[in-house]
Amino acid sequence: MMAAHPAADKPSSTVCHRAAHSEPGMKIEKDSVVRFHYTVSEIGQEPIESSKERDPLAIMIGHGNIIPGLEAAMMDKEAGESFGVDVKATEAYGEYREGLSQRVPKKHFGATKLAPGTQVMLQTNFGPRAVTVQKVGMSVVDVDLNHPMAGKDLHFDVEIIDVREATQEERDHGHVHGEGGHHH
Missing domain, CATH: 3.10.50.40 (Chitinase A; domain 3)
Incomplete structure (x- = not known):
């Protein structure tokens, strides 16, 4: 994390060439x-x-x-x-920022087992982001967007x-x- x-x-998908090894000193x-x-x-x-x-x-x-x-x-x-x-x-x-939470549809978590306090990776428009589950509802999940x-x-x-x-x-x-x- x-x-x-x-x-x-x-996110990435193809392999670039391998670079040189360590340069002494x-x-x-x-x-x-x-x-x-x-x-x-x-x-x-x-x-x-x-x-x-x-x-x-x-x-x-x-x-x-x-x-x-x-x-x-x-x-x-x-x-x-x-x-x-x-x-x-x-x-x-x-610093920890109060009020940095978001309600996310449960479908965005796939089969991940969710419980308050669980840290999960959420795919966002800006790539994967570590979030902490605050509350799990029937169809939505409240997450804290602060880094853990x-x-x-x-x-x-x-x-x-x-x-x-x-x-x-x-x-x-x-x-x-x-x-x-x-x-x-």
Whole structure:
């Protein structure tokens, strides 16, 4: 769920060519492609999510593909570095906004089992969006459109796996292609 900044969630369909591997000693800067593992928790709490059991996340720096506070903390790091960083809600998923709910026809959830408090992905005109079910009616569902981590100060433990320069195609598209990235 943390994977990318909400604005970065875009559907995809075909595969682009695979990009080059890590460049030794390259520091993270704008247009760097970074593959990394992360563990995220609310500050002082148990981990909420980790990428350790799956492939590393791949992002391109400077294109809104990840929360601003984590992106800023990655600058000037290089492959092999590990670090921890606390990110305030305002630099993560934003403050929790009251009244950000919507009534959605139940048919948009397919066969998903719905109950108050359940987090689900809802397909919107802007791509998939994580929502929290508030109330389930006979034909409609009330959902909270705030990101599930909105209003929370977060702690990230990060391990940088590799860093490379983005290809021209990746820069043109604003996101990573190939392993760990988008497939068009």
